[in-house]
Amino acid sequence: MMKVSLLFSLLFMFSCSGENSFKKEKVFLGNQRVPAHTLNLGRQVYLEYCMACHGVEGDGNGPAAKGSIPAPRNFKQGLYKFGLVADGALPTDEDFKRIIQKGLKGTAMLPWDISDQQTYAVTQYIKTFAPQVWEGEGELGKPVELEADPFTIARKESAINKGREVYHMSASCQTCHKGYVSKEVLSQLNEKYNGEALTEFDEDLYQPKLQISEYYFYDSKERMKKFLPPDFTWHNIRSAQTVEEIAYRLAAGVTGTGMPAWKETIADHEIWAVSYYVKHLMDMKGKPSRKSVIYK
Ligand code: HEC
Numbered sequence: 001m002m003k004v005s006l007l008f009s010l011l012f013m014f015s016c017s018g019e020n021s022f023k024k025e026k027v028f029l030g031n032q033r034v035p036a037h038t039l040n041l042g043r044q045v046y047l048e049y050c051m052a053c054h055g056v057e058g059d060g061n062g063p064a065a066k067g068s069i070p071a072p073r074n075f076k077q078g079l080y081k082f083g084l085v086a087d088g089a090l091p092t093d094e095d096f097k098r099i100i101q102k103g104l105k106g107t108a109m110l111p112w113d114i115s116d117q118q119t120y121a122v123t124q125y126i127k128t129f130a131p132q133v134w135e136g137e138g139e140l141g142k143p144v145e146l147e148a149d150p151f152t153i154a155r156k157e158s159a160i161n162k163g164r165e166v167y168h169m170s171a172s173c174q175t176c177h178k179g180y181v182s183k184e185v186l187s188q189l190n191e192k193y194n195g196e197a198l199t200e201f202d203e204d205l206y207q208p209k210l211q212i213s214e215y216y217f218y219d220s221k222e223r224m225k226k227f228l229p230p231d232f233t234w235h236n237i238r239s240a241q242t243v244e245e246i247a248y249r250l251a252a253g254v255t256g257t258g259m260p261a262w263k264e265t266i267a268d269h270e271i272w273a274v275s276y277y278v279k280h281l282m283d284m285k286g287k288p289s290r291k292s293v294i295y296k
């Protein structure tokens with residue numbers, strides 16, 4: 001009896017893997033032809049390293065996904081946060097490589113120690129979960145571009161000061177994130193930029209404000225996920241640690257969430273300045289200096 005059921009389960013496993021294996025190449029956006037053996041390798045990598053969270057079906061509902069905040073991405077949606085492409089465009093293979101090999105800091109999405117070949121293959125396999133976007137006629141995303149850093153480390157202090165002003169004035173990042181200057185300083189900045197002192201302040205100036213996103217769980221389109229914009233002195237920044245990485249993240253935004261792409265909205269030199277400022281705030285994490293930017 002034991003033997004028979006073992007045989008059956010072996011047969012079952014065999015037929016399953018046979019059924020799911022790719023026999024033909026796929027053609028993705030940008031006329032990228034991916035041979036069947038690459039997709040099959042990708043599937044193997046996926047089942048070994050990724051399935052536990054992202055699920056056999058790619059819906060983000062793997063056995064290890066329960067309670068994970070943020071939730072593992074539902075690949076069926078064909079929507080990704082951390083490409084370095086113009087807002088809303090699909091990530092490039094370079095983007096996937098960076099995300100997979102570097103991970104997303106502070107989340108369950110670790111840096112995966114897999115080869116470039118395995119990374120490429122698993123990237124192509126992930127695309128098969130969302131044929132509606134990858135097999136369409138649309139354009140592939142173009143990497144965002146920025147002019148060279150006009151400050152460099154030599155003028156770090158002036159970059160931080162300029163960045164503080166950009167943050168609270170021309171970009172008004174505190175409309176979603178929180179403010180990091182006193183009401184008095186905010187009022188002075190407003191006088192400098194808009195010619196009048198402030199008499200009224202938003203009640204939630206010093207709190208991050210919950211933003212709605214386009215991401216949903218595997219089980220319901222209604223359950224749009226809401227995200228809290230990070231406090232840079234407290235939370236992990238998932239996709240960027242250096243000034244340069246922050247600058248490119250700001251330029252591209254975080255697709256599908258409230259976090260806008262800042263390229264074209266503010267000037268490149270402002271993006272650089274505010275990136276120095278964000279990095280300055282990030283460096284206060286866990287240090288007493290943090291108190292100097294926390295207001296209630
Ligand atoms: C332990 C759980 C876990 C495992 C295992 C895991 N991931 Fe993730 N992954 C996550 C979480 C959580 C997120 C969402 C992070 C966020 O939204 O900030 C994520 C997000 C992603 C994203 C989306 C990034 C974006 O820009 O939106 C990709 C692509 C990805 N994972 C690929 C992989 C691949 C490939 C593997 C296997 C090599 C893998 N993941 C294994 C938890 C996991």
Ligand code: HEC
Nearest residue numbers: 171173176211227228229230237238239240254257258259
């Ligand atoms: C309309 C609301 C909104 C505005 C305005 C906004 N952000 Fe965000 N930001 C968000 C949200 C929401 C997230 C979290 C998205 C997510 O869950 O991945 C975020 C995330 C971030 C991140 C983290 C990215 C990562 O890798 O984890 C950085 C850095 C950031 N914002 C900087 C800024 C700066 C600097 C400004 C002003 C120039 C700004 N944001 C303006 C909503 C906003």
